[in-house]
Structures are given as structure tokens and as C-alpha cells.
Amino acid sequence: MAEVKVKLQLPDADPVEIENRIIELCHQFPHGITDQVIQNEMPHIEAQQRAVAINRLLSMGQLDLLRSNTGLLYRIKDSQNAGKMKGSDNQEKLVYQIIEDAGNKGIWSRDIRYKSNLPLTEINKILKNLESKKLIKAVKSVAASKKKVYMLYNLQPDRSVTGGAWYSDQDFESEFVEVLNQQCFKFLQTKVELSMEDIETILNTLIYDGKVEMTIIAAKEGTVGSVDGHMKLYRAVNPIIPPTGLVRAPCGLCPVFDDCHEGGEISPSNCIYMTEWLEF
Amino acid sequence: MTQAEIKLCSLLLQEHFGEIVEKIGVHLIRTGSQPIRVIVHDTRTSLDQVKKALCVLIQHNLVIYQVHRRGMVEYEAQCSRVLRMLRYPRYIYTAKTLYNDTGELIVEELLLNGKMTMSALVKKVADRLTETMEDGKTMDYAEVSCTFVRLADTHFVQRCPLVHATENSDPGPPPPAPTLVINEKDMFLVPKLSLIDDTLALAGIAQWIELWLQMKVLPVQTPVRAHAWVAGQVPGTGHARGKGKRRRSSEDDATGEPKAKRPKHTTDNKEPIPDDGIYWQANLDRFHQHFRDQAIVSAVANRMDQTSSEIVRTMLRMSEVTTPSSAPFTQPLSSNEIFRSLPVGYNISKQVLDQYLTLLADDPLEFVGKSGDSGGGMYIINLHKALGSLATASLESVVQERFGSRCARIFRLVLQKKHLEQKQVEDFAMIPAKEAKDMLYKMLSENFISLQEIPKTPDHAPSRTFYLYTVNILSAARMLLHRCYKSIANLIERRQFETKENKRLLEKSQRVEAIIASMQATGAEAAQLQEIEEMITAPERQQLETLKHNVNKLDASEIQVDETIFLLESYIESTMKRQ
Numbered sequence: 001m002a003e004v005k006v007k008l009q010l011p012d013a014d015p016v017e018i019e020n021r022i023i024e025l026c027h028q029f030p031h032g033i034t035d036q037v038i039q040n041e042m043p044h045i046e047a048q049q050r051a052v053a054i055n056r057l058l059s060m061g062q063l064d065l066l067r068s069n070t071g072l073l074y075r076i077k078d079s080q081n082a083g084k085m086k087g088s089d090n091q092e093k094l095v096y097q098i099i100e101d102a103g104n105k106g107i108w109s110r111d112i113r114y115k116s117n118l119p120l121t122e123i124n125k126i127l128k129n130l131e132s133k134k135l136i137k138a139v140k141s142v143a144a145s146k147k148k149v150y151m152l153y154n155l156q157p158d159r160s161v162t163g164g165a166w167y168s169d170q171d172f173e174s175e176f177v178e179v180l181n182q183q184c185f186k187f188l189q190t191k192v193e194l195s196m197e198d199i200e201t202i203l204n205t206l207i208y209d210g211k212v213e214m215t216i217i218a219a220k221e222g223t224v225g226s227v228d229g230h231m232k233l234y235r236a237v238n239p240i241i242p243p244t245g246l247v248r249a250p251c252g253l254c255p256v257f258d259d260c261h262e263g264g265e266i267s268p269s270n271c272i273y274m275t276e277w278l279e280f
Numbered sequence: 281m282t283q284a285e286i287k288l289c290s291l292l293l294q295e296h297f298g299e300i301v302e303k304i305g306v307h308l309i310r311t312g313s314q315p316i317r318v319i320v321h322d323t324r325t326s327l328d329q330v331k332k333a334l335c336v337l338i339q340h341n342l343v344i345y346q347v348h349r350r351g352m353v354e355y356e357a358q359c360s361r362v363l364r365m366l367r368y369p370r371y372i373y374t375a376k377t378l379y380n381d382t383g384e385l386i387v388e389e390l391l392l393n394g395k396m397t398m399s400a401l402v403k404k405v406a407d408r409l410t411e412t413m414e415d416g417k418t419m420d421y422a423e424v425s426c427t428f429v430r431l432a433d434t435h436f437v438q439r440c441p442l443v444h445a446t447e448n449s450d451p452g453p454p455p456p457a458p459t460l461v462i463n464e465k466d467m468f469l470v471p472k473l474s475l476i477d478d479t480l481a482l483a484g485i486a487q488w489i490e491l492w493l494q495m496k497v498l499p500v501q502t503p504v505r506a507h508a509w510v511a512g513q514v515p516g517t518g519h520a521r522g523k524g525k526r527r528r529s530s531e532d533d534a535t536g537e538p539k540a541k542r543p544k545h546t547t548d549n550k551e552p553i554p555d556d557g558i559y560w561q562a563n564l565d566r567f568h569q570h571f572r573d574q575a576i577v578s579a580v581a582n583r584m585d586q587t588s589s590e591i592v593r594t595m596l597r598m599s600e601v602t603t604p605s606s607a608p609f610t611q612p613l614s615s616n617e618i619f620r621s622l623p624v625g626y627n628i629s630k631q632v633l634d635q636y637l638t639l640l641a642d643d644p645l646e647f648v649g650k651s652g653d654s655g656g657g658m659y660i661i662n663l664h665k666a667l668g669s670l671a672t673a674s675l676e677s678v679v680q681e682r683f684g685s686r687c688a689r690i691f692r693l694v695l696q697k698k699h700l701e702q703k704q705v706e707d708f709a710m711i712p713a714k715e716a717k718d719m720l721y722k723m724l725s726e727n728f729i730s731l732q733e734i735p736k737t738p739d740h741a742p743s744r745t746f747y748l749y750t751v752n753i754l755s756a757a758r759m760l761l762h763r764c765y766k767s768i769a770n771l772i773e774r775r776q777f778e779t780k781e782n783k784r785l786l787e788k789s790q791r792v793e794a795i796i797a798s799m800q801a802t803g804a805e806a807a808q809l810q811e812i813e814e815m816i817t818a819p820e821r822q823q824l825e826t827l828k829h830n831v832n833k834l835d836a837s838e839i840q841v842d843e844t845i846f847l848l849e850s851y852i853e854s855t856m857k858r859q
Contacts, residue, residue, distance in 0.1 A: 174711075174712055177710050201708075201710065202710070204708060205689060205708075205709060205710045207692075207696075208689045208690075208692045208693040208696070208708070208709060209685065209688070209689050209692070210676065210688070210692055213644050214644075215642070215644060237583060238582045238583060239582065239673065239677075240579040240582050240583050240645070240669065240670070240673050241575075241578075241579060241582070241670060241673045241674065241677065242582075243677050243680075243681060244673075244674040244677040244678060244843070244844045244847075245837075245839075245840030245841045245842065245843040245844040246674075246678060246760070246763070246764055246767060246840075246841050246844040247677060247678055247681040247682070248837060248840050248841075249767055249771060249837045249840065249841055251763075251766070251767035251770050251771070251841075252678065252681070252682070252763075252767060252841075253681055253682050257763065257766070260770065262773055267773075268769075268770040268771070268773040268774040268777065269773065269774060269777040271770075271774065274774055277833075278829075278830045278833060278834075
């Protein structure tokens, strides 16, 4: 019998097949796969072919390349996004990546420029493109009203950018604050003690109004409202003196006090405020 | 002395004592201490009048004198004492609440007369009370004396400094002005008097005559006693005036008994006065201490409840004699002592008292502090802090009434946080930036808030400097105090203006009243009285009513502004003492 050397011709040596296999693997392991895993799956594929397949997938935008402490990871890209980015080029992808990393605080255009090392004109063009594709949006910061920060389209801007509950559309909601001010005060007058983080700033304004006082007591961890072993308690209080004597006289509130002299245009003898006050 | 203070002193002196005293008094306040010749020259008034004016001022404790080297006597006016005259109604009212009508009249007489001996005082008050009582009843001198002794025991009245008794037999020329000293322990020692009515009657009359005598040369035969010191009040004239024997003081006598032997006189029928030479005056510091305690107690009552304020009142009462009035803290009191000293009506248990004390000590107000654990817990009252809180509350109240409650919010915010940037103020107070800026600048221009610059670079460039808003309580208090003085001066001027406007009408009504009174005395008929009364028409009556209402309102307002002055002055004094 003659020895027959059979060369195994594996069915998936075809590049497209390799790519599909890799994608399947990625779907199996959504957190990402290393080169080693691919090698284990398809031991017969040479490193060269593997590299070509992976590169193609990357350039098509179907795979994400990540670095981990063990080595390189390949992750399946979100198909939705993958579709969007189809038409973009590398630069845009880079900018998009940077904006994504900024999370819900957003990032200023100058910072994008530093991180990507791209010239200003390029950045502006890219940002315009991304905005028209509805991938990112610009949000006006409440801190500096001229500054615009960019963040992903579907993200909720952070408190520090929009000012939190007290701002709506970048305008200070003073009426809202006033109403809450009154409500909290009434609430506290009925002797309910509470400490909630959200209302703390409003409660502080009541303290500055002199209507409420606060004490900090040591509280066990785990009781409602305790932070770091302390708890803040509030109670409504009265002022310690009634309106002082000076303000009961017209002179205490007079706007032209400094101009008033006996014998002058404005004097105690012809003071209209006194006349009105005496008729009271 | 600021212009406002001088103006106010001038108005007060004029109202109470007249033109001449006002001229001399204001001159002394403006120029400081001066000898009599200079006063005469500068004010262009006669020596005689200057002497009388000085006599009045010294009698009322408004001017003091000192002998300088080379034998010159200089007179100095005390501006702050003059301003106390605004507070007389409050002192009298306090005496009334504590010691009833008798106490009220005693303090009133003392304040109106400056200095008096006990015997004269007792007599006068008793007579006044007798007038108001029903026919046939008289006020017992002993009762009045008793109230007087109580006032002395609680330190509301005190002895005036006396001439130092030089028992040496050195007959050399007496110094141009007596130096007055008072022994601490004798300050409230009441002399024993035998209160025989006619003795006192005559003595009283004699007293009064002597005190208000003109500075004529007294005949040598006039009695030994004391009125020498009245004549000697205006020394430095260079004449041997009324220098009789130096008054003997009963300081050295342990029991305070007047000396038994007295030289007899035949020239007049003045009876010897037992407590001659021992003059009393109202102790204003003690009244101030009382007002301060009242303010603290009512602050605690407003912030907490009635029981806590009673506890604080008890603590303050116990500290009255142990703590000097200018101390920053009271002496520590143990919880047991407090429990024993609580008023009889309050039967709270020891435990409840301890709880209240703990609550008071932990309160953010910080009026009460715990200083130790012996005796069930030692507690003190933080007087300086309390005065600071009261002064701050006055400031806040003024800001609130003048600028609005949002401004008050910003003011309190900056007070609490000490130093804040513009941006931080907006954030904490939750007020829109534009309005916050406007309010801060308004308060800045009125000097309630000040700006502290912290440069980042050595060249102090404005763009590279931090600007922090801060409240300097001491300077704001001083500014407000100045405003108070001017306000009271305005109120007094307005009152005088209103009275002057209606002078004609007032005179008319006085005439009519006088006519009616005399007609009633001579037994006129009702019809005639009616006719006279109708001389004042109805609209005129209305006018008089309005005038009375206005004057009362202005008067009351002066007293109210004086309350603010008291709080601010106490705080400033307490702070200055600690520096």
C-alpha cells in the first residue's frame, strides 16, 4: 500500500469565512476576545490570514480594538453604531471616541483638539459632521455662558453643566426657588425633622433667612440620612429680638438721612416721612 | 466726640437745664478739660454765670474736676454721661417694676436732683406720696426708708465720693479743690437715721436752700456743716469762700452712726442733719446690668421656651453680686445650686433641669456653656457672646427693614461664612447673579459690608486679585450707633418744632385752664365755667389732641431708639475691654 499524504483542506480557509467565524466568536464573548482565543478556535489558520481578517473587520468598523493588561482584545461593535460610522473616516472616529469618553460632563472643543492633535479647522468640520449625523450634541454650560460642551446625543447632561434642578434652559428658576423656600419652611414649622441631600441647599437659604437653625449630631451609620457618622437636624426658630428700636422711627429707614440738617432743604422739621408716620 | 453726639448733648442740655448751661456744657465737651478762666474767656459769659452753670453740671454728675499740678483746677465734661439722660425714663420704669411706686419716686427724685442725702430724699418722696393718697392718710417715712435701704442693698443707688477726711491737725491752706474718694465697701452703706419728722422737715428745707444758693460770700457764722462743700464746689476762684470746717465724714465710723457731738448754733434755727454729707446718687451701671440681663432672658425666651428663660434668669440673678458687670463670663454655677435657687413657683425635677441645662449648653446660640462636671455640672453664661449676638441681631434687623429680606439673607450669609467671593454669594443664597450683585453693592455703599482684597500677584492687578466680601461687626455697630444718635437728635428737633408751631394755642389753653381753676376756687357757677371752656373751639381742641398724640409718639420713639443704642454700646464696650 502506498502512503497517501493527505493535506487537509479545511473548508473555512476562505477569508470571508474567517471573518464570519471571528464575528461569531465575538458575539459569543461580548466582552472581547484575545488573539489567543481566535487561534484556539481556528488552529489551522495562519497568523497572516488571521491578521488580514481582523484588519478588515476593524476597518469596516465591525470590531473594536481594545488594550487590556493581558494584551489586545477584539470586541464586537454595537451594530447600530457600526452602521452609523460606516461613512466616517478615522479622524471622525477618533473625535467621536474622545467625546464618548467624556461621559455626561461633556468636553470643550479646545480639549478635543488637545487630545486628538488635530488642527482647529479639521475639528470644526468633524464636529459639524457629527452633529448633522445626530451623533453628538452641543450643550451650553451654565458656568460660562459662552462655552459649549459636546457630548453624545442621547446622554443626559450632568448637574454641574446645567445647574441642576434650579435651572431650566439655563435660566435661574427664581420663582421655583421661592416657592420651595416657602414650602420647606412651612414643612419645618410643623416640627418634622428631616435631612435630605436634595433640599439641603434650599434649607441653607432658610438658615440665612434666619428662620431655621441647624445642628449636627453624631448618628450611627445606617440610620436614614446619616453621612459619615453625622446627621443634620433642622428646626424652625424665631428671631431672638423683635425689630430693633431704630427701625421703628422714620430716620432708621430714611433714604436721604445723610442730607438731613436742621435749616436745610431736608430737615426734621419739614420731613415728609415723619409727617406721614405721625398721622398713622 | 462726633458731631452727632455733640448735637444730641446740646439738645439734651438745653431741654433740661437751659441756654447758659448748654453753652458751657457743649463748650467743655468740644474742647476737653479746661480751667475756669479759659471757659469764661472762650464762651464770653460772665464768671458768675459760668460758676452757676458748672455747679449745676457737677451736681448732676455731668462734669468732673481735677486738681492739676501747679494748683490749677480743670473741669471736664462727660459726654457719655450726658447721653444717659435719654435713658432716665427707662431707669425710673425699672425701679417701678421692681419696687413699686415708692421705688419709682425715689429713683425719679435722685435722677432729677443729681445727688441727695437720704433724709432729704425720704422726706420728699413721702410727701409726694402723701399727696396722692386719700385724705387723712400719710405715707410713713419708715416705709420709704425701707425701700431706700432695699435699693441700696441691691446696689441700685450708691454713695457719692466724699471729701477725704484729713484728721491731721495741719492748719495749712486747704487745696483749691477737694479730692473726692469713696471706699468700695462703704459705697452702699446706709447711715442710721432717726426719722423724727420735724427734724427732717427743717433739715430738708435747710438742705435745699443751701444747695441752690448763689455763690455769695457766706457769713462766717453759718453753720459748720457741709454746705461748705457746695460753696467749695467751684474752686479756683482764689477767694476764701465759705471754707468753714471741713465736713466730717462718717466713713471712719464702723457702724455708720453719725457722730454724737455737734456744735450748737444760735444764729439760726437749723437743726443738725444726722446724715449730713452723705450724698447718694443713682448707680447707672447697675441699671445697665439689669437691662442687659433682661435682654438676654428675652432672647432665650424667643429662641426656646419660657422655662429655659427662667433658668437663665435664675443664673443671672445668682451672678449679680459675684460677677463684675464687664466680665465676659459669669462665675461657674453648679447645677445643684441652680436647682436650689429656682423660683418657688417652678417645680421642675432635678432631672428636667439637667436636661434643660444640657439643651441650653448645646444650643447654637451659645449663651450658656458648660465649664466642668463637678456638682452636677458647672455652667456659665457667656456674656460677651450674648451681647455680640444681640448686637448682630440688631444689625440684621436694620438691614432687613431697610433693604429687604433677600438682602438680609445675603447679609446673614456673609456673616456666617466670614469671607465670600461674589460667585459663592450667588450660589449659597440662591439669588440670581444680577440681583445679588446689586444688593451687595448697595450694602457696601452703606458700610454694612466691606471688601477684602487678596492679591495673587505682587502688583495687585485687579484682574488677578481675589475680592472677598466680609462683615466687620465692630465697625458696622459703630456706624449704626452714630446713625442712632443723629436719629434721636432729629426726633427731638421735630418734637420741639411741633411744640413751637402750636405755641400760641398751648398758651391759650393754659390761660383758660388757669382761669377755670381760679374761678372754681372762688365758687363760680357751672354756666360761667362752660362759657370759659368754650373759648377753645372744637377744631382747636382737635389740634391740641393731635399735638399731644404727636409729641407722645416722638417721645416714645426716642426711647425705642435708645434701646438700640444700649445694645450697640454694650457690645462695643465689651469688645473694647477684651482687646
